[in-house]
Amino acid sequence: MRRKTKKIKVGNVFIGGNAPISVQSMVKADTRNVELTVKQIKELEKEGCEIIRVAVPDMEAAKKLGKIKKRINIPLVADIHFSAQLALEAIDQGVDKLRINPGNIKKEKIKEVVLKAKKHKVPIRIGINMGSLEKDILFKYGATEKAMVVSAMRHIKILEKYNFNQIIISLKSSDIKRTINAYRLLAKRVDYPLHIGITEAGTKFRGTIISSVGLGILLEEGIGDTLRVSLSDQSKEEVKVGWEILKSLNLRKKGVSITSCPTCGRTEIDLFKLVKQVEEIAKPIKKDLHIAVMGCVVNGPGEAREADLAIVGGKKNGLIIKKGKIIKMVPEKKLLVEFKRELKKM
Amino acid sequence: MRRKTKKIKVGNVFIGGNAPISVQSMVKADTRNVELTVKQIKELEKEGCEIIRVAVPDMEAAKKLGKIKKRINIPLVADIHFSAQLALEAIDQGVDKLRINPGNIKKEKIKEVVLKAKKHKVPIRIGINMGSLEKDILFKYGATEKAMVVSAMRHIKILEKYNFNQIIISLKSSDIKRTINAYRLLAKRVDYPLHIGITEAGTKFRGTIISSVGLGILLEEGIGDTLRVSLSDQSKEEVKVGWEILKSLNLRKKGVSITSCPTCGRTEIDLFKLVKQVEEIAKPIKKDLHIAVMGCVVNGPGEAREADLAIVGGKKNGLIIKKGKIIKMVPEKKLLVEFKRELKKM
Numbered sequence: 001m002r003r004k005t006k007k008i009k010v011g012n013v014f015i016g017g018n019a020p021i022s023v024q025s026m027v028k029a030d031t032r033n034v035e036l037t038v039k040q041i042k043e044l045e046k047e048g049c050e051i052i053r054v055a056v057p058d059m060e061a062a063k064k065l066g067k068i069k070k071r072i073n074i075p076l077v078a079d080i081h082f083s084a085q086l087a088l089e090a091i092d093q094g095v096d097k098l099r100i101n102p103g104n105i106k107k108e109k110i111k112e113v114v115l116k117a118k119k120h121k122v123p124i125r126i127g128i129n130m131g132s133l134e135k136d137i138l139f140k141y142g143a144t145e146k147a148m149v150v151s152a153m154r155h156i157k158i159l160e161k162y163n164f165n166q167i168i169i170s171l172k173s174s175d176i177k178r179t180i181n182a183y184r185l186l187a188k189r190v191d192y193p194l195h196i197g198i199t200e201a202g203t204k205f206r207g208t209i210i211s212s213v214g215l216g217i218l219l220e221e222g223i224g225d226t227l228r229v230s231l232s233d234q235s236k237e238e239v240k241v242g243w244e245i246l247k248s249l250n251l252r253k254k255g256v257s258i259t260s261c262p263t264c265g266r267t268e269i270d271l272f273k274l275v276k277q278v279e280e281i282a283k284p285i286k287k288d289l290h291i292a293v294m295g296c297v298v299n300g301p302g303e304a305r306e307a308d309l310a311i312v313g314g315k316k317n318g319l320i321i322k323k324g325k326i327i328k329m330v331p332e333k334k335l336l337v338e339f340k341r342e343l344k345k346m
Numbered sequence: 347m348r349r350k351t352k353k354i355k356v357g358n359v360f361i362g363g364n365a366p367i368s369v370q371s372m373v374k375a376d377t378r379n380v381e382l383t384v385k386q387i388k389e390l391e392k393e394g395c396e397i398i399r400v401a402v403p404d405m406e407a408a409k410k411l412g413k414i415k416k417r418i419n420i421p422l423v424a425d426i427h428f429s430a431q432l433a434l435e436a437i438d439q440g441v442d443k444l445r446i447n448p449g450n451i452k453k454e455k456i457k458e459v460v461l462k463a464k465k466h467k468v469p470i471r472i473g474i475n476m477g478s479l480e481k482d483i484l485f486k487y488g489a490t491e492k493a494m495v496v497s498a499m500r501h502i503k504i505l506e507k508y509n510f511n512q513i514i515i516s517l518k519s520s521d522i523k524r525t526i527n528a529y530r531l532l533a534k535r536v537d538y539p540l541h542i543g544i545t546e547a548g549t550k551f552r553g554t555i556i557s558s559v560g561l562g563i564l565l566e567e568g569i570g571d572t573l574r575v576s577l578s579d580q581s582k583e584e585v586k587v588g589w590e591i592l593k594s595l596n597l598r599k600k601g602v603s604i605t606s607c608p609t610c611g612r613t614e615i616d617l618f619k620l621v622k623q624v625e626e627i628a629k630p631i632k633k634d635l636h637i638a639v640m641g642c643v644v645n646g647p648g649e650a651r652e653a654d655l656a657i658v659g660g661k662k663n664g665l666i667i668k669k670g671k672i673i674k675m676v677p678e679k680k681l682l683v684e685f686k687r688e689l690k691k692m
Contacts, residue, residue, distance in 0.1 A: 031611040055611030131648025174605045174649055176594055200605045200649050209558045209590040216559030217566050230608035232621045244555040248522055259520045259546045262576035265377040265401030275578045302477025303546050
């Protein structure tokens with residue numbers, strides 16, 4: 001059961017409540033380079049990125065936000081650290097969300113930011129990172145899940161003081177267990193939607209696994225309203241992994257899913273080649289389809305039963321199975337052609 | 347808390363009890379080809395594979411098991427379907443474990459297999475697969491988690507009838523939720539160790555994510571004593587992913603772990619290149635080390651605090667941080683050389 005949360009509007013996307021769990025990413029280009037930033041965002045839109053964040057390290061970057069916003073189709077989030085001036089400018093530039101930790105800004109300044117965000121209906125994500133916790137909290141609680149939650153509550157209270165409740169919270173660390181425990185603790189204390197992610201996850205290989213494990217555990221418990229996978233790789237890889245995590249738990253659907261077997265000493269067809277070919281054919285298909293490519297008759301027909309369309313290999317021959325029914329047996333060489341034909345009919 | 351289970355001896359490896367959660371794989375070569383099978387197993391041993399399974403589809407394959415066993419260093423498991431003759435031969439050939447579902451073999455025959463396995467101290471894994479469930483169970487329960495557990499209990503009871511308790515059980519399906527729920531149900535009913543895996547997970551990309559999500563959820567709940575990741579790719583990829591899942595939850599240690607940031611518009615060094623270089627340098631290191639490679643000063647120093655050795659990028663310069671202490675600041679060009687020097691000292 002998904003945790004019940006407030007529903008927050010971020011541009012043309014909702015986060016929380018019954019809204020689909022959205023996939024976010026962050027631009028890796030310098031925000032001051034509008035052309036490159038827009039180019040990267042356009043690519044990410046194609047991959048299914050639903051909310052995009054850019055770093056706003058200085059006023060030059062802040063002044064470019066409006067130009068970027070005008071040329072893209074998904075909500076734009078400004079990532080700001082320590083500066084009220086940049087936050088105020090970002091709101092003026094029309095961003096759809098701020099990522100800023102109010103406790104890091106002077107009292108008299110933060111009031112102005114919060115009231116302006118409220119007036120312009122710009123929600124705020126409080127982004128807690130184990131790597132940048134307040135010194136007094138670190139001293140009292142150490143680098144623990146409790147420390148992250150205490151920090152989050154401190155920032156939340158500043159926003160609530162000004163009756164601001166369009167809040168989203170993230171609690172990231174590079175350690176899965178602490179990250180999970182922090183989200184679990186906070187989930188019991190507030191009903192704001194949660195942005196989930198494992199930070200500094202590493203390269204594509206390690207980062208994909210660590211993010212899948214960490215976000216998978218949270219999502220299965222019903223925690224998480226939007227997610228970002230962090231990889232030391234291109235942002236489009238982050239988006240692909242994010243989608244695949246959501247698809248794996250049947251939380252979202254997107255295009256074709258291919259079940260395929262690992263093969264073993266029983267397999268008598270070139271299954272890996274076949275799977276790659278099927279994958280290529282399936283790439284442009286937008287319809288939600290479940291395809292299975294199986295190597296032998298031990299588990300093949302059983303798994304095929306659950307797929308919309310399946311190939312099951314045998315002794316130099318294969319079966320084409322449609323919605324659980326064997327529709328034809330063909331030689332290995334003709335399997336792909338016949339498969340394509342059936343796929344087209346669907 | 348890890349679930350309490352019996353401890354089962356499989357060759358020179360233990361499964362269950364307080365034994366480390368082991369990483370398994372399966373050979374993709376034809377078992378009758380001893381040279382190729384042994385070559386693949388040797389490669390897998392190098393990657394950290396701790397138990398290896400081969401398909402035994404016929405008597406020719408069964409007769410080769412002894413030859414394979416003699417030339418490898420990890421326990422050998424014979425994967426057998428429907429045949430008592432093959433199981434008896436596999437035991438004679440000296441395999442360390444059988445994977446066989448006793449309910450699929452005639453009553454008078456299975457008794458002989460079980461008694462022989464008992465005499466030779468060969469444990470048996472009951473491998474339930476959603477794709478090959480008994481027809482009567484499928485008819486009564488449908489393709490559900492309950493059906494898998496009912497099937498498992500039926501096979502378990504046959505072994506227990508002959509006072510055989512060296513049992514390991516797996517409950518695989520290509521659907522994460524059903525797989526997880528099946529393991530949860532069975533974990534409450536028996537105290538045999540569980541072999542976990544998501545079957546027919548697909549290509550490397552999809553299979554890595556689906557396995558990380560599924561196995562991650564189970565392992566975090568304390569379920570799972572040995573695992574196999576199934577990929578439509580080379581077996582060594584399965585072993586790598588299996589290890590990384592265990593490492594992500596701090597359940598096992600193996601070599602260097604690299605934390606690295608995804609970069610953003612704030613990053614002023616070529617971080618991806620640097621991470622790849624650090625990864626290359628770290629590959630041969632057997633010692634358990636935590637390395638961090640961070641792009642900027644927002645979260646960099648905080649994350650670096652937790653690493654044994656870290657690089658934090660800045661404006662064309664970088665810091666080398668050792669166990670939380672800044673030991674030097676160097677220009678970007680010299681970062682890698684200095685990093686190597688410090689790594690060698692460790």
